[in-house]
Amino acid sequence: MGRMHADEHAIDTTLVRRLVRGQFPLWADLPVTPLASGGTVNAVYRLGDSLTVRLPLTAGGAGDLAKEARILTALDGLPVAVPAVVALGEPAEGYPWAWAVHGWLDGSPALEGRDAPARDLAAFVRALRALPADGPPTRRGKPLSDVDTATRRAIEELRRTDEPFDAAAALAAWAEALEAPQWTGAPSWVHADLMPSNLLLRDGRLSGVLDWATAGVGDPACDLIPAWNLLTADTRHTFREAVGADDATWARGRGRALSMAVIQLPYYRHTNPVISGNARHVLTELGCRPARGGGARLE
Template identity: 60%
Template structure:
């Protein structure tokens, strides 16, 4: 997916685990297909997962998650990853890595939601609980506003998508989002990357949220993106009501969803079909809402 990413295979993971966590050395290691872009995921036995950065710009996330995940877990209504072991660089792998407890569930598919209304309420409950987190000293979230910070990248992406999407409509929708009033309240805790690939569901209900590399404090609008990347129109309204988003926050959330999708689509069209497909879904959802 990235020109500078490392080649990571099951043999490397077996050697790393055996060298640093002998208690798990005999467990089978299998690559796990993931829509993620920064980390490689391997299943370790039935109950564990190994997560390793693919690229240098994902390395600092290891220490960040190791520090914040255990502090956030008791404050949130859905399961989040539990770090069971922090690995060190070794055997030709230059960066820290980690072993997690395996979380059951599947990533939701916007085209096949079993209970979109209940899922919308579950997501709203998670977002609201995250906003209430009172942990001091939180890092600045990866997406924390204002939208003008990504204006140049978004417009560049629109230019790259000429002939693939309605770039005139996309530009108009983006400029409408830029005109929305900014967040006037104090920064609050946000996940800032609530993509379907970072959600786990079972029987139609939210069971877990993963990948907290982008989490921190900022404008809560960035956590409204599931309204367009996952939920159908009726459940979108349910979600908005439950998170109590006013017009300005909703417009900024729509802008974040659109910007992310516009930037993702040209970058991942050939390398990550699941993200590219969701980006197209988001663009359609925004331009038709």
């Protein structure tokens, strides 16, 4: 990983040890281990065997910390595990923001293009939607037109790079998504950031879902993005059938996946290989990049 953000705060193991020792002396002697992560908002460290420490990299990420803690303490009845909020730390040792200690969840992050439990993922999405929609609105649950300018700007930026990229195909797919009817049903809970690195697998089953900072109430199409950022054509239709997505919701979900990918790729292509690699996977699945063994179909 390189430095991802111009305003990113320097964080290392020494800082984490000092913060833990100063505020939670009970854990002062536990080993602190940096975790390889594709995350763009927090630096994550394992603390002993049963805890993780999450420190926002920027002021924007710090603003979501309290919201995420409220959401995590309120969730109940999901078929997979979510992180337990164990403690919240305060600014200290030159670190300017609040930070969090969560319970450790066993499992390995999902990987795009590999076998993934489409039915488990659909069951999680449906269970989340079934919860009382009493949470805060999520910015990703708004109409796609809200990100039209940013998406078109990112497509143009990608067009000017050396990425193998079909801008015309991306614009056509984006126009199709914008034309889809908007959500008129009741808002529902959405995670809104179901990237593969936020999905934990154990023994081939979905066991946990991480990173709830963007969660809230909005358009359920937000949580269809794994159809393109994780799954392949072989399992995509299984997921769609199990999750019960109509044509309009499916089209909006496809547009959301496209928008995220074209915005992520130019920003992270030299600093975050996990996120940029996933963006390339999405664009390939959407037919906007050359695919190994032939072109991808827009589904």
